[in-house]
Amino acid sequence: MIKLKVNGKNQQFDGDPEMPLLWFLRDELNLKGTKFGCGFGMCGACTIHLNGKPTRACLTPVSAAANASITTIEGISPDGSHPVQVAWQELDVPQCGYCQAGQIMSACALLAKNPKPTDADIDSAMNGNLCRCGTYLRIRAAIHQAAELKASAATKPAKAGAKASGAGTNFAPRKSGKQ
Ligand code: FES
Ligand code: FES
Numbered sequence: 001m002i003k004l005k006v007n008g009k010n011q012q013f014d015g016d017p018e019m020p021l022l023w024f025l026r027d028e029l030n031l032k033g034t035k036f037g038c039g040f041g042m043c044g045a046c047t048i049h050l051n052g053k054p055t056r057a058c059l060t061p062v063s064a065a066a067n068a069s070i071t072t073i074e075g076i077s078p079d080g081s082h083p084v085q086v087a088w089q090e091l092d093v094p095q096c097g098y099c100q101a102g103q104i105m106s107a108c109a110l111l112a113k114n115p116k117p118t119d120a121d122i123d124s125a126m127n128g129n130l131c132r133c134g135t136y137l138r139i140r141a142a143i144h145q146a147a148e149l150k151a152s153a154a155t156k157p158a159k160a161g162a163k164a165s166g167a168g169t170n171f172a173p174r175k176s177g178k179q
Contacts, residue, residue: 002066006031007075017063022046024062025072033073033101037130044129047102048072054109073101076108083153084108087146095133103129107143116147 002013006029013024025031025048037045039058046057049071050064076082080089084107087093094100103126110117110125117125122140131139 002062004062004065004068004070006070007072013062015062018061020058021048021060021062021065021070022057025057025070031072031074035098035101037099037102042128042130043099044102044106045099047105047129049105049109052109052112054106071105073105076104082108083146083149084111084142086149087142091138091142091145093135093138093142095131095135099129099131099133100135103131103135103139107139107146110143111147111150115150117143 002017004011004013006025011029013028022034022036025034026036034048034057035045036058037043041056041059044056047054048057049055050060051068052071077085080086084104088100088104093103106126106129110122114121114125119140122143126136126139126143
């Protein structure tokens with residue numbers, strides 16, 4: 001039996017240990033936010049965090065996640081208040097949306113280790129996440145905005161308890177000008 005933690009909850013799996021983690025998440029745990037795109041590690045739609053590291057769930061056997069901590073898009077925040085989620089909404093990033101869970105997971109991992117990434121840092125970290133709709137410029141802008149939101153929250157402790165809505169920052173929601 002394989003034991004693992006998914007979004008903070010203990011889980012176990014009795015089936016084929018070589019089954020892709022993606023099937024376990026989607027079919028056994030009903031966590032449908034993580035998407036199947038290519039199935040061979042090339043598109044990033046299935047990106048989750050395995051012990052904090054962005055990982056392709058389509059290529060990862062369940063056995064590789066034994067005793068690990070997994071985070072899916074559903075576990076990023078309980079209420080959509082993670083700065084990356086807030087920035088994604090404010091900049092209206094998604095088009096069809098299919099790739100976006102993977103994009104957000106990679107963006108969260110990037111900001112966790114690099115709180116102020118440059119364009120080059122972003123391009124490098126997000127390189128494996130493909131978007132057929134071409135939302136790359138909005139993704140890059142949203143990562144910069146999320147970094148600002150995080151920094152703003154860190155330097156304004158009086159507002160730290162408030163929901164990260166973008167209030168108190170210099171960033172007005174931009175709802176037009178899709179790229
Ligand atoms: S579905 Fe996993 S990388 Fe494309
Ligand atoms: S928003 Fe459509 S594939 Fe990225």
